[in-house]
Amino acid sequence: MNVEELSGLPPGAVSHFREEGIEELYPPQAAAVDAGALEGDNLVAAVPTASGKTMIAALSMLSAVKRGGKALYIVPLRALASEKKAEFEAYEEFGVTTGVTTGNYESNSEWLSTKDIVVATSEKVDSLVRNGADWLSDLTCVVSDEVHLIDDGNRGPTLEVTLAKLRKLNPQLQVVALSATVGNAGEIADWLDASLVDTDWRPIDLRMGVHYGNALNFDDGDTREVPVQGSEKQEAALVRDILEEGGSSLVFVNSRRNAEAAARRLAGVASNELTGDERAELAELAEEIREVSDTETSDDLAECVEGGGAFHHAGLSSEHRSLVEDAFRDRLLKVISATPTLAAGVNTPARRVIVRDWRRFDPSAGGMSPLNVLEVHQMMGRAGRPGLDPYGEAVLLAKGHDEMEELFDRYIWAEAEPVRSKLAAEPALRTHVLATIASGFARTREGLLEFMEETLYASQSTEEGRLEVVTDTVLEYLESNDFIERSGGQNEESTDDPAGAFTSAAELAEREQETVDLRATNLGHTVSRLYLDPMSAAEIIHGLEDADERPTALGLYQLVSRTPDMYQLYLRSGEDGTYGELYYERERELLGDAPSEFEGDRFEDWLSALKTGKLLEDWAEEDDEGVLTDRYKIGPGDLRGKVDTAEWLLGAAESLAAEIDSEWTVAVREARARVEHGVGEELLELVGVRGVGRKRARQLYSVGIETPADLREADKGVVLGALRGAKTAENILENAGREDPSMEGVEPRGGARGDSSGSRSEGSNAGDSDQNQDQDQDQASLGDF
DNA sequence: CGCGAATTCTTTTAGACAGCATGTC
DNA sequence: CTAAAAGAATTCGCG
Structure with missing residues (x-):
């Protein structure tokens, strides 16, 4: 199908695509068009990365705009939001406008309502729904990118619930869900009442193989000699091999430390193939990297870059990351070794992808556990740069013949796992049940359960009644913490049933709930609006109420650090002693009830929250970034992440303090301002300039x-x-x-x-x-x- | 006995969204 | 039920 044949797009769109060099639609794109993507029909497209998913989204959104509608593009990461924004901004040429909104990006509801296309993270969309952004009802098309992330226990439920809410808000809404190839794309399509385009087709061939000994064995039976010389590692041989043909490579490993170590070695390999010009450019890039932050990580990275390699993981600051990504795309960097961050992030294709480690440490499994097929496929999908490479190669590494066979079976011939909803987990429901009640999507227990019926979970559930049980637990929790109220029916029943003790408690509770109305309290509304986990809110409130003196900064930092919304620092061996001491020294500053020393895990959590709080205090006492990253053994990216989260949580804590008429509002505000700017109290005024x-x-x-x-x-x-x-x-x-x-x-x-x-x-x-x-x-x- | 080398033991382990109102060195 | 690399601690071996 030729782009010229497309109808229903804004005038100028077709010539824009032609200018971009797009003439013929890829088969999956043509299939999407045939399925009615341009006529507002629902669609699930389960296709490999880099096979033109964005074009499917663009066609749907543009045709919706042409019909006078408005489109929303949901992404899982902030970095992807910026990437898509840059892509869609080109449409301004023919009068289609794009806006972005994420937690740290500009977000003004009025401004967004004037845009034809809005790009947002799933959490941001959820937040907009909760806060009743009125332009949401103008939406006619929603695109959900990487929809397979519904499977993620942490953030999946948000996406799932948000999609259900958007559909409920506007039953006419066209939903276009873009997914990696997964085991149950059909099931997702059924859930969304959508037609399905499910294909492995790629614009560039992907050859998959396993390297073992001195040979690279491909899935099609081909082999290629890739000898390992001397003491070099397999991945080094593979990188060198493809570099001699002028191809770049991406090496996936399972820890940050491994990523850094591998980058050092591989930069050594790459630096043999550099031209003088490249060396000069790389030296410049290294300088830029050093300027980003004065830390060891920054220096190490710069050193690798001078040799044409780099590492990439979440300890890097976002500036580091984009410098590395851009340089790799520009073919200046020849090799990156990365943790899985890169597989899910912005587009960074390479000629050869090497999945070095296929097992990862997983404490819940009590050791190393194999990566998901889906994850490995996502990594392998980064192979092949359209227009630059004749084909892409994805290679797994085996140390023995048996392992090679296993890798073929486990990953190369295997289909990705099915997507399973994780909605019925308590932490997820805590948040979403409150939000659903607070934003008026449900007013009764039955209404709530009815709404839940619209989720993927309900359509997959085999365990009858599980959702109901967890929902009841959660409702109870929310009520006992004063986030919701139940009214109606309750009184009569409880008064004229003194024999209640003899009926089963569950039965009684059920009878009660049938007639009960659910309403969020003011506090509950605030919590939902602030986008806090109700458990975080409860912890903060409890801590503030418990304080009978003005809380210190450390007290507040530890308080927000022990909240489920903060990802705590890890307590290293021996540090339980160090922080135990700190705890006894500063016990009086901490808010709320400390667990006893004998409650093993809980006490450890308390101490790691103290460690995190101490990091924040050090930051607010103006210790240098380099000193802190060294002292706490973290990267600059981690430090900024912690500070960012603390800033957000303390902002929320300030609102909560006001809501409960706490006398410590000012103390909270000051503590927040101090982390925000990383300064002592006495500098707060100056830093406002x-x-x-x-x-x-x-x-x-x-x-x-x-x-x-x-x-x-x-x-x-x-x-x-x-x-x-x-x-x-x-x-x-x-x-x-x-x-x-x-x-x-x-x-x-x-x-x-x-x-x-x-x-x-x-x-x-x-x-x-x-x-x-x-x-x-x-x-x-x-x-x- | 003293020093450096070799060996064993111990430690560690991926990722990153959100409110609100504006801008680091 | 499963790993692997780096760093620290300890032992070893030699003069």
Whole structure:
């Protein structure tokens, strides 16, 4: 099918596609069109990565817009949201507008309502539904990307419930679900009343194989000599082999440490094949990477990059990640070794994908457990760059003949697992039951269960009544924590049934609930709106109520850290002692009831929350990023993640404090502002000035400038002495509202730090210079703690 | 007895969404 | 029920 044959698209769309070099539709795309994707029909497309799924989505959305509608594109990751936005923004050429909204991206409901296409993460969409964004009812088309993630126990239920709610909100809604090839695409299609396009077709051939000994054995029976030389590893031989043909490779491993170690070795392999130009460009990139953050991870990465390789995992900051991804796409980097982050993230195809580790540590399995077929297929699907490679190769590594056979059976000939709803798990239901009640989707227990019938879970459930049982447990939990109220029927029954003790409690409860109305309390509404796990909210409320003195920052940081919404730091061996001590030292600051030392696991959780809280406190006491990543053995990405989450949770805690009339609202606000900016209490005012962050604020403060007002009146020489450049100083003064910010002809005085370039004339006799030196020393000792 | 080498024991282990209101060095 | 690599601790071997 040729693009010219498509009808029902906005004028200009077809010529746009042609300019992009798209003439003929891929077979899955043509099948989607035949299935009615352009006429508003529901569709599930289960096709491999990189076989034109986005085009299917685009065609559906554009035709919906042409009919005067509005489309929503749901993605699982923020990084994917930006990627899709960039893609769809090209449609502005013919008048179709795109907006993005994620947790940290701009989000103004009014602004979004003017866009034809909105890209959002599933949680953000859920949040919009909860908060009743009115433009949602204008939607005529929803695309759900990577819909197989419904299988994820953590975040899957959100996507599942959100899709059900959107459909309920607007029964006319066209749903287009894009999935990897999974075992039960048909079941998903049935659930969504959609037709199904299910195919393995790829635009570029994918050859799969296993490397064992000195040979690479392909699924089609072909073999290729890939000798392992000397002491080199299998993956090194494979990388070298394809590099000699000018192909890049992607190596998947099972831990961050392995990713870094492999990257070091593979960069050594790659650096033999680099041209002079490439070396220069790579050196530049390495410099950029070092500038992102002053940490060991950053240095290690830069070192690898100089050799044409890189590692990629969640400990990297997002800047690191995109630098690496972009350079790999531009073929500057020859090899990346990565943890599974990369398989699920933005598009980074390679000629050869090597799945080195097919087992991963899994504490719940008590050791190493094999990866899912789906996961391995997702990794292998990264092989083959359209237009650049004749074909893609995906290789597994075996150390013995038996293992080779096993890998063929387990992954190459195998079909991916079916997608199973995880909705009936308590943590998931806690959140979604409350949200469903709070946003008025259900007002009774029956209504609630009826709504649940619309989910994939219900359509898959074999265990009759399980959902009902868990729902009741959850309702009870929500009621006892004052998030919901049940009314009607209850009173009469409980008064005229004194013999209740003789009937089964379950029976009685059931009779009660039949007639009960469900209503969210104000508190419940707040919790749902804040997007908190109700259990987090309960913990925070309990902690705040328990405090009879003004809570300290550490107390609040530990409190939010022990909430299920915070992913805690891992307690290393021996650290239970260290943090046990810290606990006894600062026990009085912690909020709520500590578990007893003899409650093994619970006490450990408490201590790892303390560790996480301590990290946040250190950050808010202005310890350097490099010091913290080293002290806590984490990457810069982890640090920012923790800070980010804490910021969010403390913001929510502030709202909760207000809701329950806690007297500690201000303390919470201050603690939040301190993590947000990573500064001590005394710098909060300064840091409010645009252009002033934690470091500049400290420098200004040490020179006697303590508030924005001081900034407006201070001696310019002193300001310039504290900051680095005249341009920065001018900007900051202007942002502080100074009338004459110009720094022309001003000489820096006092406090000039021994930083890089700027240890210029030490201010001769600035009145506060001795005070500076004290501050300097304080800071130095603080940092080395 | 002292030092470096070899060996054994111990430790560690993937990922990342959300409120609200605006901007780091 | 399952692994593997790096780092730390301990033992070994030699002069």
